[in-house]
Amino acid sequence: MTTILITGANRGIGLGLARHAAERGYTVIGTARNPENAGELKAVASRVEQLHTDSVDSVNALAEKLRGEPIDVLINNAGIFPHECDDINDLDLDALQRVIQTNTLGPIMLTRALIPNLEQSKRKTSVSITSNLGSITDASKGQMGFLGYRTSKAALNMANATMAHQLKPKGINCVVIHPGWVQTDMGGQAAPLTPDDSTRSIMDTIDGLSMSDTGRFVDYQGKELPW
Numbered sequence: 772m773t774t775i776l777i778t779g780a781n782r783g784i785g786l787g788l789a790r791h792a793a794e795r796g797y798t799v800i801g802t803a804r805n806p807e808n809a810g811e812l813k814a815v816a817s818r819v820e821q822l823h824t825d826s827v828d829s830v831n832a833l834a835e836k837l838r839g840e841p842i843d844v845l846i847n848n849a850g851i852f853p854h855e856c857d858d859i860n861d862l863d864l865d866a867l868q869r870v871i872q873t874n875t876l877g878p879i880m881l882t883r884a885l886i887p888n889l890e891q892s893k894r895k896t897s898v899s900i901t902s903n904l905g906s907i908t909d910a911s912k913g914q915m916g917f918l919g920y921r922t923s924k925a926a927l928n929m930a931n932a933t934m935a936h937q938l939k940p941k942g943i944n945c946v947v948i949h950p951g952w953v954q955t956d957m958g959g960q961a962a963p964l965t966p967d968d969s970t971r972s973i974m975d976t977i978d979g980l981s982m983s984d985t986g987r988f989v990d991y992q993g994k995e996l997p998w
């Protein structure tokens with residue numbers, strides 16, 4: 772049995788990942804803030820657990836519940852994109868703290884809490900869903916904006932690079948994957964990719980990972996992205 776845990780799996784990219792993982796024979800543990808409203812996830816996942824990724828107590832409670840269970844692939848997918856912290860000239864500090872708490876600290880806290888579960892598994896893989904908007908190289912070229920979101924994902928990328936180094940002795944593979952611009956509540960309907968196409972490619976990329984990929988920043992098709 773290969774077990775995958777996906778956060779924010781009740782809609783959008785997380786739900787697509789859960790569907791493709793289940794089709795591929797993974798045992799899927801999907802997390803949702805409100806499991807009672809996660810009907811589509813319940814139809815494909817082996818289990819639905821409650822998780823608020825911005826709460827240390829919630830992360831620790833889930834880790835306690837999963838104690839002793841191997842997790843082959845962890846996907847830190849849950850994320851937010853609040854626009855109240857897009858511009859330094861009109862900055863809502865609460866929104867800035869919330870986006871960093873959810874998009875950066877959440878994946879760090881959960882990965883740390885599940886290190887024993889990853890170590891016990893065969894695949895030992897931690898994936899965080901990042902964004903090309905977290906690329907400092909690209910940001911300096913294009914139209915700027917989205918201060919809070921960009922900062923949260925750039926910091927997530929650095930956290931991943933550091934965790935990759937620090938968890939290498941335990942054989943844990945840490946990769947950040949940009950899903951493309953995807954038609955979800957976050958991405959909007961103008962996005963070129965459907966959740967189904969993006970998440971099928973992400974699962975292909977994840978299934979092709981080996982320890983030589985640890986620390987990489989790639990897109991849904993496995994293509995290297997600039998830091």
Ligand SMILES: NC(=O)c1ccc[n+]([C@@H]2O[C@H](COP(=O)([O-])OP(=O)(O)OC[C@H]3O[C@@H](n4cnc5c(N)ncnc54)[C@H](OP(=O)(O)O)[C@@H]3O)[C@@H](O)[C@H]2O)c1
Nearest residue numbers: 779783784804823824848849850902952953955956957958
């Ligand atoms: N869509 C894109 O074009 C795009 C592009 C680049 C990167 N991404 C990244 O891809 C990931 C998924 O995005 P999406 O487009 O699928 O977004 P989405 O449709 O808005 O779904 C976000 C998911 O994250 C969950 N979530 C948000 N805050 C949470 C918290 N504090 N605790 C637990 N769960 C929480 C949501 O739960 P609720 O249903 O309870 O709100 C929902 O399940 C995010 O990390 C995002 O930054 C998306």
